[in-house]
Structure formats: structure tokens, C-alpha cells
Amino acid sequence: MPVGSERAPDPQRWFRRLKPLVFLACLGPAAMLSYRAMTGTLGAEPIDEITGVTGQWTLRMLLITLLITPLRQLTGWHGLIRWRRMLGLFAFSYAVLHFLTYVVLDQFFAWNFIIEDIIEHPYVLVGFTAFILLLPLAFTSTDAMVRRLGGRRWRRLHRLAYLVPVLGVLHFWWQVKSDISEPAVYSLLLSVLLASRLRRPQPRATGAAPPATPG
Amino acid sequence: MLINKPADLRPSEITDRRYFERRRELLKGGAAAAVGLAAPGLLALSPAAAAKIKFEQLKRSELSADEELTPYESVTSYNNFYEFSTDKKEPAELARNFKSRPWTITVEGEIGQPKTFDVDELIKLFPPEERIYRLRCVEAWSMVIPWVGFPLGNLIRSLAPTSRAKFVEFETLHDPERMPGQRPSLFGGSLEWPYREGLRIDEAMHPLTILAVGLYGEELPGQNGAPIRLVVPWKYGFKSIKSIVRIRLVEQQPVNTWQAQAPGEYGFFANVNPDVAHPRWSQARERRVGDFFKRPTLPFNGYADQVADLYRGMDPRKLY
Numbered sequence: 001m002p003v004g005s006e007r008a009p010d011p012q013r014w015f016r017r018l019k020p021l022v023f024l025a026c027l028g029p030a031a032m033l034s035y036r037a038m039t040g041t042l043g044a045e046p047i048d049e050i051t052g053v054t055g056q057w058t059l060r061m062l063l064i065t066l067l068i069t070p071l072r073q074l075t076g077w078h079g080l081i082r083w084r085r086m087l088g089l090f091a092f093s094y095a096v097l098h099f100l101t102y103v104v105l106d107q108f109f110a111w112n113f114i115i116e117d118i119i120e121h122p123y124v125l126v127g128f129t130a131f132i133l134l135l136p137l138a139f140t141s142t143d144a145m146v147r148r149l150g151g152r153r154w155r156r157l158h159r160l161a162y163l164v165p166v167l168g169v170l171h172f173w174w175q176v177k178s179d180i181s182e183p184a185v186y187s188l189l190l191s192v193l194l195a196s197r198l199r200r201p202q203p204r205a206t207g208a209a210p211p212a213t214p215g
Numbered sequence: 216m217l218i219n220k221p222a223d224l225r226p227s228e229i230t231d232r233r234y235f236e237r238r239r240e241l242l243k244g245g246a247a248a249a250v251g252l253a254a255p256g257l258l259a260l261s262p263a264a265a266a267k268i269k270f271e272q273l274k275r276s277e278l279s280a281d282e283e284l285t286p287y288e289s290v291t292s293y294n295n296f297y298e299f300s301t302d303k304k305e306p307a308e309l310a311r312n313f314k315s316r317p318w319t320i321t322v323e324g325e326i327g328q329p330k331t332f333d334v335d336e337l338i339k340l341f342p343p344e345e346r347i348y349r350l351r352c353v354e355a356w357s358m359v360i361p362w363v364g365f366p367l368g369n370l371i372r373s374l375a376p377t378s379r380a381k382f383v384e385f386e387t388l389h390d391p392e393r394m395p396g397q398r399p400s401l402f403g404g405s406l407e408w409p410y411r412e413g414l415r416i417d418e419a420m421h422p423l424t425i426l427a428v429g430l431y432g433e434e435l436p437g438q439n440g441a442p443i444r445l446v447v448p449w450k451y452g453f454k455s456i457k458s459i460v461r462i463r464l465v466e467q468q469p470v471n472t473w474q475a476q477a478p479g480e481y482g483f484f485a486n487v488n489p490d491v492a493h494p495r496w497s498q499a500r501e502r503r504v505g506d507f508f509k510r511p512t513l514p515f516n517g518y519a520d521q522v523a524d525l526y527r528g529m530d531p532r533k534l535y
């Protein structure tokens with residue numbers, strides 16, 4: 001594996017240039033959803049469809065965000081780090097959409113039913129916990145917040161990025177009635193991503209710039 | 216409670232406009248097989264459409280619900296039919312070319328003599344009528360569907376059940392060639408095949424319980440359980456077993472597929488009951504497919520007047 005092998009000439013530039021494209025790509029699923037909503041092609045139960053799509057993309061974006069660090073280690077493309085914060089914030093954005101779909105479209109602010117649902121149904125509770133845990137991550141994603149917290153504390157806090165998708169997969173697994181193949185695939189991918197963290201000790205970041213771990 | 220209006224059965228616009236339009240489309244003169252023969256060109260263009268059986272001049276049963284119908288497109292594109300797929304959108308596609316003729320149903324067990332019927336023979340013996348029923352899925356959505364069917368009781372009575380016939384057991388076709396959801400997958404199958412369901416004999420003989428052979432005046436599409444399925448409108452949808460090949464009258468209470476799959480979540484009776492929550496979903500409310508707001512779920516799906524007597528003296532908590 002070309003870990004630590006010679007770098008291509010100034011690859012940083014490429015990741016910076018490509019970033020807007022990645023941004024647009026991440027908007028794709030939301031754009032597609034809007035398009036289907038406007039053309040009335042979300043099927044018989046549009047709310048159900050929107051919940052499913054936004055839930056799936058929250059989980060996918062969380063996994064893609066976790067892919068950055070092992071990918072950097074494998075390829076030596078360290079410029080990938082420039083995308084990570086954006087990817088994580090997209091995961092958060094899809095989670096917000098997913099949660100709003102539930103609160104506004106599915107339940108229409110029926111708070112008594114929402115609270116009962118969260119308390120009584122483990123899969124909702126787990127999803128809700130995952131969402132709550134994403135809030136401090138999104139909140140501390142700015143450079144200023146990284147500086148304020150200091151790299152160490154910031155990194156420790158952002159280890160939640162490992163826990164959230166675990167809860168996300170559990171949330172999915174728990175709601176499936178009999179066919180576990182989809183959550184099983186997510187679990188498998190997540191396990192590989194988490195296991196890749198065990199392989200090598202994380203080097204300690206020293207500067208105040210957005211630290212390279214955890215990813 | 217935020218939403219605590221009295222049960223709102225919509226006193227409706229008797230019949231949806233689309234429905235009239237569809238009725239107007241219906242071909243004159245019954246048996247559509249004849250259409251297929253008479254118009255081979257049409258048949259080649261669109262075999263499924265051309266060969267569709269239409270039911271003419273259906274009598275609408277008094278037992279019909281007077282509510283706005285769920286559009287045909289929704290009824291036929293949002294289906295829980297794990298024999299094809301666990302995704303509700305996929306059965307419509309995967310069952311598009313499902314061959315539901317010829318088809319036989321064997322009735323056996325505690326009756327005078329076991330008998331095998333061709334489905335079209337059954338339709339001749341027991342002329343179907345239109346029954347508009349509410350359908351409530353355990354996943355908290357519901358529809359209003361104009362079924363075409365006949366009372367299961369008429370069939371059972373004609374076969375002289377013995378005194379040991381206490382329950383009725385049903386079985387869906389098991390044919391992984393034609394039902395791709397039955398093929399084993401990487402992570403194990405989704406359910407134990409064949410799909411089984413059961414009713415107590417008095418439930419099976421109840422006038423509301425029908426064998427449906429069509430909806431919206433036409434033969435059942437594959438994704439809705441072609442060519443013949445059970446419809447028990449006061450129970451959660453999974454009781455209304457699809458694509459039936461065998462009916463057995465038995466003495467012991469059968470174990471239905473979902474009960475075997477998750478005994479803590481699904482029972483034998485599965486009567487719609489807003490007060491008994493499924494461990495994963497509240498059953499207090501439901502979304503009528505196409506609506507934005509949820510509505511309260513009614514005991515026995517609004518059929519309490521007709522069926523509550525069947526369960527006198529039983530603990531309703533045991534009736535999930």
C-alpha cells in the first residue's frame with residue numbers, strides 16, 4: 001500500500017478545486033427529493049418516502065465522513081481532509097431534514113405523541129439520541145470553536161462521530177420487521193471503518209489548525 | 216390528548232370520480248379472455264392490460280363502507296407483499312408479469328371431502344360482489360379499497376365442515392421462481408415460506424370475511440394477491456393472506472407466519488385495537504394513504520358493531 005509514498009505534485013490544490021463539485025454532489029439527494037416532491041413522484045406515501053431517503057442519506061454521509069481518514073492513510077491524499085468538515089455537516093443537515101420530516105410532516109407537532117413515541121419505542125429513542133449527539137459536533141465545527149476548545153478537547157468530543165453511526169445503524173436495525181439485509185450492509189461497512197481506526201495509533205496533533213483526528 | 220375528536224368516518228362523496236371513470240372504461244360483456252382471443256394485436260402490444268378480467272355489473276354489498284376510496288394507483292403501488300419484496304414500492308414492478316392463471320385452490324381437512332377448485336370455477340360458483348372496506352396495516356397506515364369478492368363462509372358451508380373444524384388455515388403459493396422474495400438471500404430469507412394465516416371458524420364464517428378476486432372492478436393485480444386472497448377488514452392487514460393455494464379446516468389453532476416470526480409482536484387474532492400498542496409502533500392513530508393528518512384508529516377498525524360479539528369475555532389485550 002502506498003502509505004506515506006511520494007505525493008503527487010501539489011495535490012492539495014486538486015482537493016480544493018474539487019470541493020465545490022463534492023458540495024454539489026452532496027446536495028444531489030436533497031435536490032432529487034425536491035424534484036420528486038414537485039413532480040408528485042414520491043409514491044403513495046410521500047412522507048414515508050422522505051423519511052426513508054433522508055434517514056438513509058444521514059447514515060451514508062456519516063459513513064462517508066468516516067471514510068476520509070482511512071482513505072488518506074491508504075492513498076496518501078492528505079488533501080482529502082479539506083472535505084471532511086463539509087461532509088460531516090452534510091450528514092448533520094440530512095439528519096435535520098430527517099428529524100424535521102418526522103416532527104413536521106409525520107407528526108405535525110403533536111408533541112404529546114412525539115414524546116410518547118420517543119420514550120416508548122426504542123428505535124425512535126436511539127435515533128433521537130443519535131441526533132442529539134450530532135448537535136454538539138455541528139456546533140463545534142467552526143475554526144473558532146476548535147480554537148476555543150483546543151485540539152485535544154475538540155478531538156475527544158468529536159469521537160462522538162464514531163458513536164452516532166453506531167446508534168444510527170441500531171435505529172435502522174430495530175425498525176426492520178424481518179429483512180435485515182440493508183442494516184446488515186451498513187453494519188458491515190461501519191465495522192470496517194471503525195476497525196481501520198484500531199490498526200494504527202492516532203498521531204497527536206500539535207497545532208491549533210483543525211486537527212486531523214478523529215475522522 | 217391533542218386529537219380527540221369523535222371517530223370521524225367520513226360521510227363521503229359516495230364514490231370517487233376516478234372510480235366512475237374506471238367503470239366507464241370497463242369492457243362490455245364479461246370474460247376478458249375473449250378479448251384476448253379476439254384482439255391478438257392488442258394482446259401483443261400489452262398482454263397484461265389486454266387480458267385483464269373485468270367484473271361487470273357488480274352488486275355493491277350493504278356491508279360496504281361509505282368512505283372516499285384510496286386511488287387505484289396507491290392501492291396497487293404501495294404493498295406489503297414479502298413474497299416479492301420487503302420494499303413496499305417493489306411488488307408492483309416485480310409482480311407485473313405474475314401469472315395467476317391457471318390457478319387452483321385446494322380445500323381440505325375437516326370437511327366432507329377435500330376438493331380442488333380452479334379459481335375461475337370458484338368465481339362462477341360464488342358470484343362476487345363489490346365490498347368497500349377499510350384496510351388497516353399494522354404499520355399505522357390505512358386505505359379504503361373496493362374489493363370484488365364473495366363471503367368465505369359460503370365456500371366453507373358448501374363443503375360440509377365436520378364438528379372438529381374449529382379453525383381455518385390458509386397458505387400462500389410457495390414458488391421462488393415466480394415469487395423472487397422467496398429466494399434465499401445473503402442474510403437469510405425474510406420469512407418462513409409458505410406464508411400462513413389462520414382464523415377461528417366463527418371469524419371465517421362471519422359475513423364480513425371475504426375471499427377477494429378483484430379490486431376496482433378488475434381482477435387482482437399480482438402485487439395485491441392475485442388471483443385470490445383473504446380480506447378480514449377488522450384485523451391488521453397481515454391477516455389478509457394473499458395468493459392462496461390451500462385452505463385447511465383444522466381442530467387446533469394454527470400458528471400464523473408473523474406470530475412464528477416474532478411472537479412478542481404479532482398474535483393470532485391481530486384485531487385492530489388503538490389501545491394495544493405494537494412494541495414498535497403506537498396503534499392509536501393511522502395515516503389514511505394520501506392524507507396529511509393522521510386520524511384516530513377505531514377499535515376493530517370501525518367494525519366493532521358487527522364483530523365485537525365474537526370476542527365477548529375475552530381479554531382484549533390477548534387479541535392483538
Ligand code: HEM
Pocket residue numbers: 051052053054055056057058059095098099102118124127128129130131134164168169171172175
Ligand atoms: C443521526 C440520526 C439518525 C439516523 C442516522 C437515522 C437513520 C435512519 C434510517 C437509515 C432509517 C431507515 C430508512 C429506510 O427505511 O429506508 C430511518 C427511519 C426512520 N427514522 Fe431515523 N435516523 C436518525 C434520527 C432519527 C430521529 C431523531 C428520529 C425521530 C425522532 C427518527 C425517526 C425515524 C423514523 C420515524 C423512521 C421511519 C421508520 C419507519 O418507516 O417505520 N430518526 N432513520
